Amino acid sequence: MAEKNRLAALADRLRHFPARPLTKVMEVCGTHTVAIRRAGIQHLLPETVKLVSGPGCPVCVTPDHFIDEAVSLARRGVIVTSFGDMLRVPGSRSSLEEERAAGSDIRAVYSPLDALEIAAASGRETVFLAVGFETTAPAIAAAGMMALERKIANFSLLTALRLVPPALQALMSEDARLSGFLLPGHVSAIIGRQAYGFLAARRLPGVISGFGAEDIITSLLHLLEMINKDIYKIVNTYPRGVRDRGNARSRAVLAQVFEPADAEWRGLGLIPSSGLRLRPAYAALDARRRFAIRVDGAPARKGCRCGDVLRGLIDPPACPAFNKACRPDRPLGPCMVSSEGSCSAWVTYG
Amino acid sequence: MDKILLAHGGGGSKSAELTRKVFQRFLRDPLLLEMEDAARLPGQVFTTDSFVVKPLFFPGGDIGRLAVCGTVNDLAVMGAEPLYLSIAFIIEEGFPVTALERILASIAAASRASGARIVCADTKVVEKGKADGLFINTAGIGRPVFRQPVRPSRVRPGDVVMVNGPLGLHGISVLTARGEFGLRASVRSDVAPLWGLIGKCRALDVPFMRDPTRGGLAQTLNELAHGRRFGVRIMENELPIPKKVAAVCDLLGFDPLHVANEGKVVMVVAGADAERALKILRRHPLGKGARRIGEITAAHPGRVVMATRSGSERIVMPPVGEILPRIC
Amino acid sequence: MCLAVPMKIIEIKGEMAVVESAGLRREVGITLLAKARINDWVLIHAGFAISKLTRKQARETLALFEEGRLFG
Numbered sequence: 001m002a003e004k005n006r007l008a009a010l011a012d013r014l015r016h017f018p019a020r021p022l023t024k025v026m027e028v029c030g031t032h033t034v035a036i037r038r039a040g041i042q043h044l045l046p047e048t049v050k051l052v053s054g055p056g057c058p059v060c061v062t063p064d065h066f067i068d069e070a071v072s073l074a075r076r077g078v079i080v081t082s083f084g085d086m087l088r089v090p091g092s093r094s095s096l097e098e099e100r101a102a103g104s105d106i107r108a109v110y111s112p113l114d115a116l117e118i119a120a121a122s123g124r125e126t127v128f129l130a131v132g133f134e135t136t137a138p139a140i141a142a143a144g145m146m147a148l149e150r151k152i153a154n155f156s157l158l159t160a161l162r163l164v165p166p167a168l169q170a171l172m173s174e175d176a177r178l179s180g181f182l183l184p185g186h187v188s189a190i191i192g193r194q195a196y197g198f199l200a201a202r203r204l205p206g207v208i209s210g211f212g213a214e215d216i217i218t219s220l221l222h223l224l225e226m227i228n229k230d231i232y233k234i235v236n237t238y239p240r241g242v243r244d245r246g247n248a249r250s251r252a253v254l255a256q257v258f259e260p261a262d263a264e265w266r267g268l269g270l271i272p273s274s275g276l277r278l279r280p281a282y283a284a285l286d287a288r289r290r291f292a293i294r295v296d297g298a299p300a301r302k303g304c305r306c307g308d309v310l311r312g313l314i315d316p317p318a319c320p321a322f323n324k325a326c327r328p329d330r331p332l333g334p335c336m337v338s339s340e341g342s343c344s345a346w347v348t349y350g
Numbered sequence: 351m352d353k354i355l356l357a358h359g360g361g362g363s364k365s366a367e368l369t370r371k372v373f374q375r376f377l378r379d380p381l382l383l384e385m386e387d388a389a390r391l392p393g394q395v396f397t398t399d400s401f402v403v404k405p406l407f408f409p410g411g412d413i414g415r416l417a418v419c420g421t422v423n424d425l426a427v428m429g430a431e432p433l434y435l436s437i438a439f440i441i442e443e444g445f446p447v448t449a450l451e452r453i454l455a456s457i458a459a460a461s462r463a464s465g466a467r468i469v470c471a472d473t474k475v476v477e478k479g480k481a482d483g484l485f486i487n488t489a490g491i492g493r494p495v496f497r498q499p500v501r502p503s504r505v506r507p508g509d510v511v512m513v514n515g516p517l518g519l520h521g522i523s524v525l526t527a528r529g530e531f532g533l534r535a536s537v538r539s540d541v542a543p544l545w546g547l548i549g550k551c552r553a554l555d556v557p558f559m560r561d562p563t564r565g566g567l568a569q570t571l572n573e574l575a576h577g578r579r580f581g582v583r584i585m586e587n588e589l590p591i592p593k594k595v596a597a598v599c600d601l602l603g604f605d606p607l608h609v610a611n612e613g614k615v616v617m618v619v620a621g622a623d624a625e626r627a628l629k630i631l632r633r634h635p636l637g638k639g640a641r642r643i644g645e646i647t648a649a650h651p652g653r654v655v656m657a658t659r660s661g662s663e664r665i666v667m668p669p670v671g672e673i674l675p676r677i678c
Numbered sequence: 679m680c681l682a683v684p685m686k687i688i689e690i691k692g693e694m695a696v697v698e699s700a701g702l703r704r705e706v707g708i709t710l711l712a713k714a715r716i717n718d719w720v721l722i723h724a725g726f727a728i729s730k731l732t733r734k735q736a737r738e739t740l741a742l743f744e745e746g747r748l749f750g
Contacts, residue, residue, distance in 0.1 A: 004587070004659070011661045031680040040662025083724075084603075088357075088671065097671075101353045110531035110602060111725025113707060132724075135680045139726040142709050146693070186680040189721060189729040213660040240735045241682070241721050247729055250710040328670040329363050339603060350655075350665035526702075532725065535702040597700035601683050601722070 029184030030057030030340025052312035067091030081115035112143035141257035166274035192246025267307025357671030361564025408527035410538035418460035429496030464543035504557035515639030518595035521609035540613030555620035584644030
C-alpha cells in the first residue's frame with residue numbers, strides 16, 4: 001500500500017503547490033496527453049496553472065494530403081500497412097478504414113517489421129505508412145535497411161516523419177506566454193537531454209518525464225518549482241529510459257537512412273528541417289518515387305480547428321465542432337480520431 | 351452510412367449506431383427495442399447470438415464452447431435458468447472433419463456443464479473462401495427464476511457494482527492466439543457458462559446483470575448508465591486486471607476496460623444484499639475473484655466515472671470502433 | 679505513438695532478440711542498441727529495443743513487476 005500512499009501524497013502536493021499566476025505549461029507528447037487525462041491529473045493542478053497539449057501526436061500533425069496519398073495507393077491494389085490509428089483518420093474524401101470496407105487491402109501493424117513480413121510473405125507491393133517522431137524513425141530506418149539486406153524489393157515507405165525540437169522552437173516563437181514544457185519521455189530516449197539546450201537559452205525550463213501517474217506528477221512538481229524560482233534547466237525524471245546523450249546508435253541508424261527536410265505540420269504550417277526524407281542511397285524505399293502518386297489538392301475541411309488545438313491556442317471544447325459535428329465515431333479531423341489526439345482524449349477521459 | 355465497416359461489429363458505439371440507424375428502422379418490435387441481452391416473453395426469455403471468432407481454437411476454449419456459453423450467459427444475466435439451445439453451423443468447404451469433431455465435443459461438454467439441452471440444429475456448407483472455416487449461431491430459451499425482477503429500471507443509487515473475477519482475459523487470449531502483432535503468450539480465455547454461479551444469487555435483490563463481452567466493462571457500464579437518472583462510479587484500484595492483460599494492453603495501447611470477457615458477469619446488487627452476494631459468489635469456482643468495483647450514484651447521471659489511482663477522476667467512455675476484430 | 683514498455687531479453691538471434699515480460703513474448707530488432715545481452719531489460723517500441731535499463735533500474739523494474747505495479 002506504500003505506492004498508493006506515495007501517489008496520494010504526490011497528488012496532494014500538486015494540488016496545494018503555490019504556483020505563480022498565469023503559469024502555462026505545455027506537454028508535447030500524445031502519449032502524455034492520454035496518460036494525463038486517463039489518470040485525471042489535469043484535475044490536480046493548482047488553479048493558476050494551465051496545461052495545454054502541443055503537437056505531440058504524429059498522426060494529428062500529418063496533413064490530409066498524406067491520407068489522400070495512402071488512399072490513392074490502396075486503390076491501386078497496393079497493400080497498405082500502417083499503425084492502427086491512421087486507419088480512421090479522414091482524408092479530404094475518404095479514410096483508409098472506408099477504403100478497406102470498399103475492398104482495398106489495408107492492414108494495421110504494430111511494427112514496421114510486421115509490414116516487412118507481409119511484403120515478404122505476399123510478394124505483392126506493400127507500402128508502410130512511416131509516421132512518427134524520433135522514437136519511431138530509427139525503427140523505421142532499421143526496417144528499411146533490413147528490407148534492402150533481405151532483398152525484399154516489393155517493400156516501400158510513404159514517409160511523414162517529424163522531429164520534435166524544431167516544432168518546440170516554432171511554438172516558442174509563437175507563444176510568448178509559455179512558462180515551460182513537459183518533455184516526451186521516449187523521443188528523449190533517442191535524442192537525449194542534450195537536445196533541449198535551446199529551451200534553457202530561451203529561459204524555458206523543461207522536464208523529461210515517463211508515463212506513469214507518479215512520473216508525471218513528480219515531473220510537473222519539478223517544473224512548477226523551476227518556474228517559481230526562475231530556474232531554466234532541463235531535468236530528466238525518467239533516467240530509466242533517457243540518458244543525457246540519448247541513444248547514439250539509434251540516431252546513427254536514423255541518419256544513415258534519412259536526412260532532414262522541410263515539413264508541413266497541421267496547424268503549424270511549414271517548419272524548415274522539421275521532417276525526414278529518405279537519403280538518395282535509399283531511394284529504392286521511397287513509395288512516392290516508385291508509384292508516382294497523384295493527388296488532387298484537398299479542399300480545406302470546414303469547421304475543423306485541429307490546427308489551433310495542436311498549437312495549444314484553444315482547448316478542444318473551444319472548437320465549435322467539438323463533440324457535436326466532430327466526434328470519435330465521426331471525426332472531422334485527426335485530433336478527434338487519433339488515440340493520442342487531444343480532442344479524443346478530452347472526449348474519452350473528460 | 352453506405353457500407354458496413356468492421357468497426358460496426360466491434361460492440362462499441364459504432365455498433366450501437368448501426369443498430370439505431372439501420373436495423374431499428376425495420377425491426378421495431380417493442381420487445382426487441384428493449385435492447386436487453388434477451389427478450390422477455392411470457393414465462394421465458396429468448397436470445398440469439400452468432401460466433402465468428404478467429405482463430406477457432408484458443409487457450410481455454412474454442413468457437414464451440416464460446417457458442418454455447420455466449421448464449422447461455424445471455425440468458426443467465428436476465429436471471430433465467432438456461433433450458434434449451436438451438437445451434438446452426440455454416441461450414442466452409444474443405445473444413446477438416448477432425449476439427450469439426452473437436453468443436454462438437456466442446457459443444458457437448460459446454461452444454462452439459464451449462465445445463466441447457468441442445469434440441470435443434472442445422473448445418474450448411476458454403477464454397478471455399480466464403481466462411482473462414484466455420485461460423486456458428488445459437489439461440490436459447492430460459493426460465494426466469496430470480497425472485498426479484500432483473501430490470502435496469504430498478505437500479506438505485508447506493509446499489510453496489512461487482513464483478514466475479516479478473517477482466518480482459520478472453521480478448522487478450524484470442525489476440526495472442528492469433529499471433530497478431532507478433533505476440534506470443536499463453537493467456538487462457540475465461541469462457542465459461544455462468545448460470546451455476548449466477549443462479550446461486552436468485553434469492554437476492556439484483557436489479558442488473560450483464561456479461562461484458564465485446565466492448566468490455568466500459569461498454570457494459572455505459573449501456574447501464576445511458577439515459578438513466580443515476581450514474582456509475584468505479585474505483586481504478588479495485589479493478590482486477592491480471593498482469594498479462596495489463597502487459598499486452600500497455601504494449602499495444604489498449605484500454606483493458608475495452609477488452610472482451612466471456613466468463614464474467616457485472617452485477618448490480620442492492621446495497622443491503624451486497625455482502626451476501628460477494629460471499630455466495632466467492633464460494634463458487636467461477637466467483638473466487640469476486641469483488642466490489644464501484645457503486646451506483648445519484649451524481650453524474652447517465653455517465654460512468656472512475657476514481658483514479660492518483661485520487662482524481664475521469665470519465666469512462668465506451669469504445670468507438672473495433673479494438674480487436676473477431677474476438678467472439 | 680510513443681508507447682514503449684520494458685521487457686527482458688531471453689534469447690538473441692543475430693539482429694533479432696526474443697523479449698519477455700509477464701509471460702508475453704515477442705521477437706524484436708536490436709540493431710538500435712549498441713550492445714544487447716541476455717537478461718538485459720530494454721524498452722520496446724514498434725518492435726525494436728530503443729533503450730537499455732541499467733542493472734539497478736532493471737532490478738527496480740523487476741520489483742515493480744512482481745508487486746504487480748509495473749504496468750499502469
